[in-house]
Amino acid sequence: MIQAAPRRLQRRKLTNLFMLSLCILATLLVVTPLLWIIGYVIQQGLPAINISFFTQLPTPVGVPGGGIANALVGSAMTVGLGLLIAVPIGALAGIYAATHSETSLGIALRFSTDVISGVPSIVMGIFAYTIIVLPQRHFSAFSGGVVLAFIMLPTLIRTTEEMIHLVPKSLHEGSLALGAAEWKTSLSIIIPAAANGILTGVMLAIARAAGEAAPMLFTAFGNPFFNLDFRQPVATLPHTIFVYAIAPYDDWHAKAWATALVLISFVLLLNILARLITWWRMHHIGTYH
């Protein structure tokens, strides 16, 4: 019989306990600030939230009531336009990057994707300001949408590429062995199989773009009035937070917190939705043996 000496066993258990505690401590260090931020935003923002906060326009300083309807619509417009531009381009470029990764264009694409994702969003804003706002001589929702498209592109290209790489190679071969052409295989087998992952990428891109304040300073600019015209400036949620937060008025500060709460809830909801879609697909399609 082999038996560990009681003292050694004791020491091993203690070491295990110590290491486990370190892990738990590190996890807490990561989770605590996160929960703290969310908790603080809820605490500060919730009192100012009511129905009219979503339906009304901002009121002047000191006038009670007022809401962020203009910013909600503006964010929807800019993010929506950004998606409209970025999703087709990002998905197609991602497919190209995944299927032609060895070609010089594929390498160039992936390199520039990395570079773009590292560019600070405020620089993107200045870029859009130079190429769109200056020639047009006014700020617009359109320019805001374009800059958000640029911000979304790297995320979209990268996730599309990764999700396509995750599609088993055997599906690709299986389709070709049935006499399908490459384009047909991509279109009817690879992309549908990766669609779920691509959708998750789209949601993450929305979440990222919806929170961008800096580039909005140069493009969508902000607008205290209700506007549906893409040629005119619009307010957006992150920009509204910025404007309200730097103002010296307490009621505007409260509104900044409330707007932040709306934005965080929206992003959280998107993430949960992305998880649900993944879960649903996993449970309804089955697995390979």
Place this chain on the structure above:
Amino acid sequence: MLKTAPIAFLVNKNNGTTMEKPQKMAIENLSVYYRNFRAIEEVNLPIYAQSITAIIGPSGCGKSTLLRALNRMNDLVPGSRTEGQVYLDGAPIYAPNVDVVEIRRRVGMVFQRPNPFPKSIYDNVAYGPRLLGIHQRHKLDEIVERALIAAALWDEVRDKLDQSGLSLSGGQQQRLCIARAIAIQPEVILMDEPASALDPIATLKIEELMQELKKAFTIVIVTHNMQQAARVSDYTAMMMLTDQAERSGTVIEFGETEQIFLNPKDKRTEDYVTGRFG
């Protein structure tokens, strides 16, 4: 070394195919390279019509490469290069004007691991026919039913054709892949260790199915499992590394399965089939 007696399972084998059949395919001086590495060299092999040809041999001797050369799946590997020729009904498939898509329609393939598409059972089988431009519902229905019956899967899935192909068990998935392959009426079916990922009962079903399928199709199967080769095939090609340093493989012996297993001419074949390899 002990001389072992002929393996018992061979005696019961039903092998009525002693007459030489017409050649469906012919492999002539075929070498396949992956960049500078020569995977198989100078293979010469006939593939007889409406019979099952097994390719056996140790791991890494190029069995799959040889099989995949028969419908030009090796073309997909970057840096691969083929010398020599493969004939399908006397026409070369490695010729400049050959349409690879057409070759793959005539020479179908079933892979080692079941790879149904993440689509419904019906759409899996209808995928090939739809590629051929068949879109009328009643025609597709008929093709799907016939293919599933031929693959011995119809009774198990007839009530759930709209369910995902991935909801099936491993053995069922593999039969679905066979149904998918035969739905476009190929002339030859290549099988790359089709049962290696399956349990014994599912394996038996696939083997029984192959006996049915060979009435209509020419089958080439790669297998690690010598008993399987002995049970199912009419002809056997034995592959082996020719040069341990270069690690390229070739067919060292070909003949009727009974002859290969009972009376091999090559010493290396004898060592391998009697389990004294290595």
